[in-house]
Amino acid sequence: MSEYYIYQDQKRCIGCRACELHCKTENDVRVGPSFGKIINVGPTVRGDVPRINFIFMPCFHCENPWCVSACPTGAMQKRSKDGIVFVDPSLCIGCKACITACPWGAPQWDKDTGKAIKCDYCKDRVDQGLEPACVTGCTTDALKWISPAKSSQVRRERFAKAITEEIPFP
Amino acid sequence: MPEGTKKSVYSVCSMCTVRCPIEVEVENGAVRHIWGNPHLLGGHYLCPRGAAGKVFQNDTERLQHPMIRDGERGSGKWKKASWDEALDYIASNLKKIISKHGGESVVLGDRGGPFTDMQKAFIKALGSPNYFNHHGACSNSVHNAHNAMTGHRRNTVAYDWKNCDYCILYGRNILESIGTKEAKDFIDALERGMKFTHIDVRWNYTAAKADRFLMLKPGTDYALNLALINVIVKEKLYDAAFVERWVTGMKELVAFVEPYTPEWAEKETGIPAKQIVTIAHELAEAKPAVILYQGWMTAWTENDYYFRRSIYMLYALLGGYEAKGGLLFNKNETHTGRKPLRKLVDGVPKVNKKRFDGVGWKYKHLSPDYGLAQMLPYAILKEDPYPVKAFINYRFDPLSAFPDPEAFKKGLMKLDLLVTVDVNYSHTGWISDVILPEATYLERTDPAIAKGGPKPALWLRRQAVEPQYDSKPKWWIFKQLAERLGIGEYFPYNSAEELIEWQLKDIGFQLSDFDAKGYIELAKDQILWDRSDGLKFKTPSGKIEFVSSMLQDSGLPSFPPYESPKSPPKGHYRLLTGKIAIHTQGTTLNNLYLNELQPENTLWINTNEAKKLGIKTGDTVEVSSNGCVQTVKASVTDFIHPDAVYTLHGFGREIPQQTRAYKRGMRDNTLMGGLLTVAVGGNCPITDCFVRVKKAS
């Protein structure tokens, strides 16, 4: 896991997919591939009301990335300074091994250039002290750019509040 | 990239009619990214359509240059024209029409909203009273109901989400049909602990977040409200002091709701009486910090006007006006002790002619601010009350928005002149004589607008990049036309900058005051009026009139007996339409990225009904009404009322130039034959549409 983490607050997410759009426009991704994607889970009836979750799926920037191990050329790399996993297009030969290797389907295929492309947490923005475009543009402030430790804290606080106030799901 | 080529421009979005404040990141003269304006939104949040403005800007499938029809009207044959050619063509035809039939024979329609001053000035200067907008296909009944009862339109009050404790949404899909700030405010309120009941005929993402979701029989929202009022008055749960001070007609209301008990409403709506009583108690407990959103897409029926009135009556009973957590009056420039922003329309002499659509003489309770676009084809065909010969269609598309486009088109085809000004191809543009391509909202500066609110402000849509293609800003187009028509004096400017400086003169600001944050703040804190003495209801009595003098003037009852909504005939379903976050009706369907996410609509149908018809999710079905048939894929779901079917509005575009959206999905309004009419509230009863559904062979 990189130093960063995109925590998605399901209570705040409305499934609007502005995160996907901000990702696409920021990175000028052509039609077809998408770096960050919302996957709907539900609706399922819980209590009286059908609930739905919208799961945001960018690249997780794994601690031991399968994609990096699979890449024969070193194009897929992990930044030593903060663990962001990205593709160096000048080294990519388009073999697609990374796409096969990633358990979550994160690397994408750019058919125009014949190379792999993927979510790099908008590293140019991160290097300027900004947050990734999906996080910045999210309509309801449901995405948080935080360290893994902080995300755990957010969830614990919420849970503690929920059991004391008996707030219903979710 | 060298630093010097980057800039950031504050402006106002135009991808939908919410018009959010934006910050446009520009790099090397091109749009790099569009964010929300953090000074107004508290962060860079921006809805998906707003973000997708970037690819709209660069789209080769938007209008690129003026076009004059080159063949039969609607043939789709165009010749490219220069601006001079196109403007001369329009001006010479308008002159002919006006000299023969008078200024009133020209009408102008637009999308409504705050950016209408220039259009209103233009049509008035031609000597025509005939401005109208899109609201006849939408919120007319809400505006008119509130206006007749309180002297305020729907949008001269704001919702205080920050302090609201309890909220009811009637078919208002606030988390899918979104505005950036409202969606975020709503989520903030939920996180803060606001309780929320959602009433709808189908489940949606908004329902998914509700504390209570009630699926009611389509069109019976009014019955539910009558029962809520019944409980509230019977148990004396209302805000007696507020009612005593500000309401007239309470006695009549009490007598009227007597028979409409929760038990009665249970039979009508399908919502258990006990639940209705509970909701009434919850409302009373939370009062006045309650928001009852004025219903929306699921209830535009023949007499929904009375339903909308009942919502505002509930507000009055709960003392929800100018109350923390309820409705706050929007204040304007004058409430801050300043003179107002100058308006072009105020400089144009008054027109003393009656309107083509009957508003003001036949329909005294309806507002000329919105008019009745649906009357246009009939006025043209019957020349009643007088000939209408030219229609200037500014960023408006009645053939997509209004029911029964065939009927609408029949009228338009008889015009001597139909001009469309737009950024996109539209169905109405397609049958026009001339299309003028407007520069997009990213390419043009518009006149400044006053943004009313508890904290009023001035906003500015400001040009971020140079126009692509041969498109021109609105201020230029209208000025050019005005000069050719001898009414140039009413457009006293030569550039957008000059116009805005002129607008700002009396109020005491200058253009550069917008630079720092993209808007000009007129009040540091919320301006709140005194609830016991300072409220301003602009009715003859100065109070909230349950028995409305305006309705009386129109010969309409304030409390007609409740009538059940029409039931679908056997084998039919009520067709309802709605929106999602990805699209703005028809106008974004061809957007490269938005189209990628949602290229077509589907037809929602209840699982049991689908079983009877042998329909599974993904099957192609035929939806038909009045001899019109649309085909679309089915989505079978438990979460829609069995009497209804539902689809996203605006799909099934029929303009070949829009290759991504062309013939994708179904075009809902074509099924609404016979509904191009004037319901009591001035809206078209678009939800009184009944369709058959069968599996396509």
Ligand code: SF4
């Ligand atoms: S692409 Fe897949 S494997 Fe590689 S870092 Fe991202 S999530 Fe992990």
Ligand code: SF4
């Ligand atoms: S497609 Fe490119 S990045 Fe992916 S494994 Fe092959 S060379 Fe490496």
Ligand code: SF4
């Ligand atoms: S933009 Fe935010 S609210 Fe919308 S889908 Fe993405 S995470 Fe959810």
Ligand code: SF4
């Ligand atoms: S809601 Fe979205 S599309 Fe509409 S004005 Fe706001 S940002 Fe633009």
